[in-house]
Amino acid sequence: MKAITRTIWILSLVSLLTDTASEMLYPVMPLYLKSIGFSIVLIGVLEGVAEAVAGLSKGYFGKLSDHSGRRMPFVQWGYFLSAISKPMMAIFITPVWIFFARTIDRLGKGLRTGARDAILSDEATSATKGKVFGFHRSMDTLGAVIGPLLALIYLQFHPEQYKNLFIIALVPGLLAVGCALLLKDKNRRLKEAPGRVSFFSFFHYWKYSPAPYKKLVAGLLVFTLFNSSDVFLLLKARQSGMTDAGVIKVYIFYNLVYALSAFPIGSLADKLGLKRTFLFGLFLFSVVYAGVGFSSRPYLFYALFFLYGIYAAATEGVSKAWISNITDKKDTATAIGTYSGFQSICAMLASSLTGWIWFQFGAGAAFLAASVVTIFVIIYIGLYISKTNPELQQESA
Template sequence: MYLADRSAPAKTATTTTASRSGGTARVVGSTVLALGAVSLITDVSSEMVTAVLPLYLVVGLGLSPLGFGVLDGVYNGVSALVQLLGGHLADRVRNHKLIAGIGYGLSAVCKPLLMLVHTLGPLGFALALERTGKGLRTSPRDALISMSTAPENRGRAFGVHRAMDTTGAVLGPISAYLILRAATDGYDAVFGVSACVAVLGVLVLVLFVPGRAKTAQADAATGTATDPSATAPAANAPSTTGPSAADPVRRVDLREALTLLRLPRLRALTGCAALLGLTTVSDAFVYLLLQQRIGIGEQWFPLLPLGTASVFLLLAVPLGVLADRIGRRVVFLAGHAGLLVAYGLLLWAPHTAALPYLVLALHGSFYAATDGVLPAAVADVVPEQLRGSGLALVGTGQALARFLCSLGFGAAWTVWGDGPALAGAAIGLLCCATAAGFVLRPSGPPAPGTTAPARTTP
């Protein structure tokens, strides 16, 4: 069981063709760039809301940390459950763009509801609908990225996509900050503008992201060839339970998707992602902790996510390329080590002017080292016909664990205070990261029939 560590893959037709077509300039295809543009615009919309939501709920509406933890858990947990549906539907109808488009559209429709509801129940319903859209779109979108990219370049491709996505995460808080300063009814103005931007993202998806047939053409245009091993099931997976590469049009049923958990490497990825998610404190809680520790003014609070997003933007591509070269496992675990240091700084570092910058830099580095690396690792071990379902299984496990973490952290903060709650999360993260490093350790070459060769040393 290992995180598809790969360093110097054997030369294939894919790499040869790519080198003839212009090297790295053509490694990332038009599908990845188009989806990156959609994510950029959509993240401007989403991060405008995310930047002001914690303060709006806790200060504006007076929710307790436990109440906020429930809403934050809903915000993350609902998308986790729906990811399974989105990934399976995309594989079943063989149209990943359609399912992703439905998800983007649903999120856009729900943004105006935030202007109309001001109590816990309706707010929870509106946020649940918005996150349903995110859950539907995430796995089909990542499946499109992986299927339009050669296996040895997936870390780079996901890094490019996450960098474009994070550009939106940088622009979103800035937009929210400017709107709050300029508008009389600042929060409603933020929610209204966010809805308009979300609609623009849907239009870009419809007009510029190619469908399934065009995705194959995009692969050819980028000089990549489909790696036969990318679509072959692992040797220990029964050949009767999954579609073969020679049967690309047969619909996938739910039983076939669930049998993916019989793949040892995918089980390891799913289990470790969930284990680490149990101790990954929500971004909103990190910003609230930092705001309380430093005493940041309310008008500056929306800019805190900007620090995380800026570092994420700078490091997403370099760390994606690094993961392609030295192994996904090393980069993935190093990201969690950086998050553990950030928790330690919030708990015990002296109050200095540099503290918020250090915490936000480590927080952004954590996302750059994990957010794109994990789906790239999943794509290495899942057959193409079940790519959406495989990505959904891992993403669901991770998001459900983070949902439980939000509930538990909010309750612990309410009962014992913010310091003991964060100390418990830090100790838990140390234990879980140690366990994940053991489970994901290299254990030898992959079985015949899986994807490109994997490293046998960390």
């Protein structure tokens, strides 16, 4: 545990508290929105706009963080905006206000993501990045276990009183902000000529980024285009006969597996190689999606969601560790922010694409398509990238 510094501990605790607040609301968000008059279409538009804001802002603020040489203000303000957005959604219930509050929440995520991941990278060495990012993902995802459990307990005693949950979620959110304030920038790097960073300036990073980065991110984005929202997995589980409570329980089970395995898998990735670990995770994704597409028995979903938790642990933190190892240290926030930005946009498109395939050809076709495309991505990353860019494999192995 020597690789886990005080800064990493605090950042991970901040993420745990913030995810507790967010995931406390995740299972009830659609129910709450419908209870105040939102249609399914309006909910979809709301989430689409929110993801677009998060996606574009991740790249911009990542670039701004690298350009300014500062990290902590982006992290602290990002968590603050996310904290105050929760009770804002319960104060007024007009569509315009709900859109504003939800956008503030996603803007906070975009503000902090690149800078936070750059701090994690700076706190690690190339030989410990899998462990560091894995530990952070474990703590972050533990919040995704605690949050829904708290929501279930609350709703057990106060059925359908969704609004109060948004007020309660302010507590862990503010605790997260308080912990974030304990951190200060180390070795602040001042620029001689700060200049101006435009909102879309992070797109320019793609032009001068290293070739290994471009090739890796291109493969990851193709995968993301078919990696739709987990809502579709939960919907398929519901259609297979699970009760509403059962769906929430299997979602909590998935997050628990993810939380418990992210740190040990990240540590293992440092020894076996980031690329090998990541490809193993993609293989599990392909197996899970093929299984979900053809499964009709509720009990099978616990086995599939167990594998899905292992997949998430082997890819989410590992991909960021890999990217940070193949890019210049001064561009870490920009590189991760740019990837996260494009990833958010592709994820938004993925849900639309999956919904269309599901509507036209059925759920089995939607999940099978994602499984097949993932196999091609595995072949691309496993063979093509290492063959044409040996330096990429050297950096990641």
